[in-house]
Amino acid sequence: MNTIRQTAVEMLKNVLEDKNFFSEVKTEQSQLSAQDSAFANMLILTTFRHLVFIKKVLKKFVKKKLPASAINGQYALFLGTCEILYLNTPDYAVINSYVEVTKHMADKYVAGFVNAVLRNICKQKEELKKEETNEFFPPEFFHILNQDYGKKTMQKIQTAAMVEPKLDITVKNNAKHWAETLGGQLLPSDTIRLENNGKITALQGYANGDWWVQDFAAALAVKALSDIKDKKVLDMCAAPGGKTAQLINKGAKVTALDISAARLKKLQENLQRLHFNAEVVCADALEYIKEYKEEGYDAVLLDAPCSATGTIRRHPELVHIKRLKDVEKQAELQKEILAQTPKILKEGGILLYCTCSISKLEGEKQIAAFLEANPTFKIVPITSQELCGTDALNEIITDEGFIRTLPQHLANYGGTDSFFVARLKKGSLNVLQKKSRSNRKYQHHYR
Ligand SMILES: C[S@@+](CC[C@H](N)C(=O)[O-])C[C@H]1O[C@@H](n2cnc3c(N)ncnc32)[C@H](O)[C@@H]1O
Structure with a gap:
């Protein structure tokens, strides 16, 4: 047999x-x-x-x-x-x-x-x-994404999505040294890319907690949070903890929250291996915010639950087991959590929103709706310079100043996952905004 x-x-x-x-x-x-x-x-x-x-x-x-x-x-x-x-x-x-x-x-x-x-x-x-057509997405997914990106970009996405990804790691420090030691490629933002073969746990530095596995694109979000040393940061959907580790590595005082006890166990194991500490809370983000009475956070990282369709190179099965309604369901949950988040953020605090979804419903469109409903929040544009010190990552920055990576980006290094990051700052309502808000309420009331 x-x-x-x-x-x-x-x-x-x-x-x-x-x-x-x-x-x-x-x-x-x-x-x-x-x-x-x-x-x-x-x-x-x-x-x-x-x-x-x-x-x-x-x-x-x-x-x-x-x-x-x-x-x-x-x-x-x-x-x-x-x-x-x-x-x-x-x-x-x-x-x-x-x-x-x-x-x-x-x-x-x-x-x-x-x-x-x-x-x-x-x-x-x-x-x-x-006759090979290089089609990656079944019709339903193709249709949603074609609306987001158009035919030409979709062709590039489909071709790049078929390429088997390598293994990316984030190191605590001294990326150049680790790239040489492990024989990997040093990417512009200091992620190290390794051949994806062999046992990860057997590689030098793993047991010692010198690095952790994290895709290049996923690692960008926390790189967009500067100056968080000694700042109070809430990692609101934290497990298994890749971004929590980055926050701690940058010197922040981190609260790592997640709804899943099993996933938090993994987070704790990961932090232990890395010799990192954080306050760990197992709770539904919505309940946590409702009960929260302390001083607001300096920054909140919302790496929201999502369809994970940005990880199709690693998980090509996703487009065959998820439907449009799954994307919409996740977008609804993201909207609910986003709507409550301002309550736990200090004035002047930063809300970093990200998802590993390729659908704009869970990224650009979600943030546009949030900004419409929360006029005190402003986009703080992210630049390639702050992510890597050069213009090497200009291709992943949108006109609005968001990060939007797609599988065909970073082509010289073998592509990347699709990821979305928006950096927003909480301000206060100015007089004009207050007026326009009350007018809006008035219009709704009498329409
Ligand atoms: C994209 S993953 C987070 C990945 C993590 N930030 C990292 O970098 O390793 C999303 C997480 O959201 C959690 N989650 C889902 N719904 C939640 C809720 N209502 N409240 C808190 N966490 C939630 C899931 O358990 C999952 O661990």
Whole structure:
């Protein structure tokens, strides 16, 4: 029995049917050797990266929908087609493996069908490869993002989204030294980029707490908070603590809050390894704000719960298990938390809002609505100079002064996750604003 491919079918099914992140599913399977496991993981991620095209190919050869009892045959076809078109497995090996797997996981009739389809795909392999469309997003996602970015940018996003990302780390200090020691690339903002192979925990400096894993884009948010030494900072959705660690490293007095006890446990383990301390609070942000009576914070970092669709290079399955309604649901929660946040911020304090979503609903549009409702807040534009000391990161700064990274940015280094950051300052209402607010209330009342 082909255990690697059977496990791959099971994992694919688990992600697509139970809507689990692949990273959660893969840690559960332990019956494979490290080498086989690495192959199964690569096979599944490659399948997800090309699933839109794989489905198109299969439509040509499979005219009828498979019955529910034959669903494993369909997953075998996804993986088999991926191996034929994108991996170097010999055709006969692909066909034999998936026929065997389907016999075991469905029945001999479904196996016969899988055999016929894969044989046909092998025969037309070269023509099919030429038809590759580089489509990453299924129609629903494509539609939302096309409205945000337009066709030309979408093409770039889709191509870059298919590239397997490397491993980024943030070091406490002396980035140049660590880049040399670990043989990594030093990115403009001092993130170090490593080849994504081998065991992370075995790398020099990990056990000692000299660095932590954090994508280049995710690390930018806290870099936009200058002068926070000894300042009171609330990290409102903190776990697993990548940004908490950065805040502490900059000398802030940090309260790390999160609703998830399990994720906070991970945060505490991470801080312990890094020899960092923070006040840790397990609570719903909305409840915390309601109960909060102390002096306001100097800065609040709201790394809001989001659809995580900015991490599609690492989690290509996301676009196949999330729907538009998931993005909208997260945007609603972000709006609620954002609306309450001014209450716990000092006048003159900074609200740093960020999400790892590629959808503008959770970024630019969310902030536009917040500013409309909160006229005392002003954008404090972020610049490339403050992030890295040069203009090297101009491409990720929007006209409004937000950070908006996309997968095709930082192309010379292999791309990046998509991330959004807005830096806002709380002021007080001036006379004109007070007047216009009361007029607005008046208009609403009598309309
Ligand atoms: C994007 S993650 C935060 C990542 C983290 N800032 C980091 O850099 O490692 C969002 C977090 O929001 C938390 N969360 C979701 N809803 C929340 C709520 N109502 N109140 C507080 N935290 C919440 C989740 O548990 C999750 O850990």
